[in-house]
Amino acid sequence: MxxxxxxxxxxxxxxxxxxxxxxxxxxxxxxxxxxxxxxxxxxxxxxxxxxxxxxxxxxxxxxxxxxxxxxxxxxxxxxxxxxxxxxxxxxxxxxxxxxxxxHAEHYILPEDLDHPCQMLLRRAQNAVEAILHSNVHKAGLIDSVDNQVSLPEEVWQIAQRLRRLSSMHAEHGKLVPRELPPDMEAAFKPYTSALDAAWTSLTHRVRHLEKYAKQVLKADKVYHAHLRLEKLAAKTPEYQQLLAETVRDELAHGRINELSDQAAHVRKLFEESILQARQTAGELLRSPLT
The missing domain is CATH 1.10.287 (Helix Hairpins)
Structure with missing residues (x-):
């Protein structure tokens, strides 16, 4: 599933x-x-x-x-x-x-939310879980201490607002008739619009969390490649010697330079991906829901 x-x-x-x-x-x-x-x-x-x-x-x-x-x-x-x-x-x-x-006000159960709000909260939880279980987080490369504190608080704030929104959705559904007289629609519209605006805001917030998670997962892949390249880098002299002994001097020189260039390229990708993840986190945490 x-x-x-x-x-x-x-x-x-x-x-x-x-x-x-x-x-x-x-x-x-x-x-x-x-x-x-x-x-x-x-x-x-x-x-x-x-x-x-x-x-x-x-x-x-x-x-x-x-x-x-x-x-x-x-x-x-x-x-x-x-x-x-x-x-x-x-x-x-x-x-x-x-x-x-x-402590009834300090926990939120799935059944406290309607189905759309449940799905939105689950998306937020999945994003935070991906970040906190990433290798770059565990290695302390993306402000792990801040993530450990800020991200659970972010999920809690989102969950609280979704609980309130679910409750107001239910109340709104009971109070507002399904079929309104044409001249009464304008009177009810501001209330519906308020609920829609709250939903849009929370959805945007969760998408921002998901954007951060995607950046972290991207950094994770580059980090994985970076670690493997670091192990290969330690064996560079062996590869250089092999090329020098088996390939013509001109060709060997070019291949040796490729080894260094590739290592530098992967390192740059790694550094850029970490920077992007940190920038995304900064944008998210600069505008907390609290």
Missing amino acids: DPRALPPRLVIDPSLPPEISVELRSSPHILRQARSGARMDTTRNPATLFVLPAFLLLLFMLTSSTPLFVMGTGVGMIVVIRWLATDGTYRSTKRRLGLARA
């Missing part, structure tokens, strides 16, 4: 403390429960359902003969372990649900 057709991934506010971000990211189903308003029964712990039956069974076995006493002890231990495990799961779920509610 085309990655661009997949729904977007969960987006977490990058300003949250790392420990909270990790907790939220690890339990998307809990986040969906919190978003839907689902609540746990805080007055009843399911672990307590084990206690009374287990107590009666254990009491019966303890008052019986010795073999039953041994069996009762084993059953009692199993019940206690099961009770502790169930109680721990209940407490953990309750805590995570409380955390999800407390």
Whole structure:
């Protein structure tokens, strides 16, 4: 399946403390429960359902003969372990649900967006992922520290605006009749135009991210060729000697010069591609959404 057709991934506010971000990211189903308003029964712990039956069974076995006493002890231990495990799961779920509610404005689920907004967010995420996983980023050639901070923040800002736009799209669809009287169309048009303008602006922003990603991927290819050429460059004397020994002097001299020229050409391409990527990033980050 085309990655661009997949729904977007969960987006977490990058300003949250790392420990909270990790907790939220690890339990998307809990986040969906919190978003839907689902609540746990805080007055009843399911672990307590084990206690009374287990107590009666254990009491019966303890008052019986010795073999039953041994069996009762084993059953009692199993019940206690099961009770502790169930109680721990209940407490953990309750805590995570409380955390999800407390930070409800600091994460965005795919279902928070309508389909067009989902697809646009996914495009932004794909672009940022391509940049952060590139070799030139990992090698620190395109302001890696700035990318690591600015790009997640960019995705968060885009996601927040898409969530609001999705909500207003839904509201607009309910309020505006499908068929308007001719003399009423002009009255509704400014509201429709406002939504269209917001969509156009966000689309332009995502395209700019994608442009940056393309520049980075282009730089990545040249960087890959550059690294291979560097390894070959170390063997230049061997190639020069081979040419000098096997080709006429005039021809050998020209081929040797070609080796140097090709190395310089690839290095220039590499430097230009890195410069273009940095310029594109600069244009993007000079006009943040924040």
